Amino acid sequence: MAKGRSSTRRTLDSYTVKSINKTIRAGDCVLMRPSDTNKPSYVARVEKIESDSRGANVRVDVRWYYRPEESIGGRRQFHGSKEVFLSDHHDIQSADSIEGKCTVHSFKSYTKLDAVGNDDFFCRFEYNSSTGAFNPDRVAVYCKCEMPYNPDDLMVQCEDCSDWFHPNCIDMSIEEAKRLEHFFCETCSSGDQKKLNNSHAASRHSEAKVDGKRRRR
Ligand SMILES: [Zn+2]
């Protein structure tokens, strides 16, 4: 649509959205106002900023991040509350519908955040909006339930095999898991040889690795 008039349009390096007093550049992740105000803001990556020949009528070419509930498969148990998928779906939007900047972290850097703010998201999958396919289409699974890691969930790590477990799946309460100093999974704590190893291992480790539940503000 806008392509036909592209010869008369200028590409801008940056644009300041007056309503939020923030300067946007290509590559920035932004929150965009949805037409339905009951819905959460859309998350997008700005690919290009353009204006008309007089520098007015500024539009952004965005690539949408889909929230799990917007994907064909819907939200799954392992999807984090701040998880988004980088889609192949582009749109041209008015730059003034940008209502804030945000950060889309890699999965790894997201799990290392000390605190998760409203504007923090993470992305571990690319998403094909017409087929519903994900890239990568496989991801490591953990625990007896063989689920991919949901960074919102507390998990405990076995000091022997290094697998991670949901307290629920090993008949443990969240409180018990938080108090745990050492943890060996069922498989690793069965068998005499293993038990011997465990007692040695226990003396070498000062605490069990318990990944804290991520908090949202
Ligand atoms: Zn589990």
Ligand SMILES: [Zn+2]
């Ligand atoms: Zn184990």
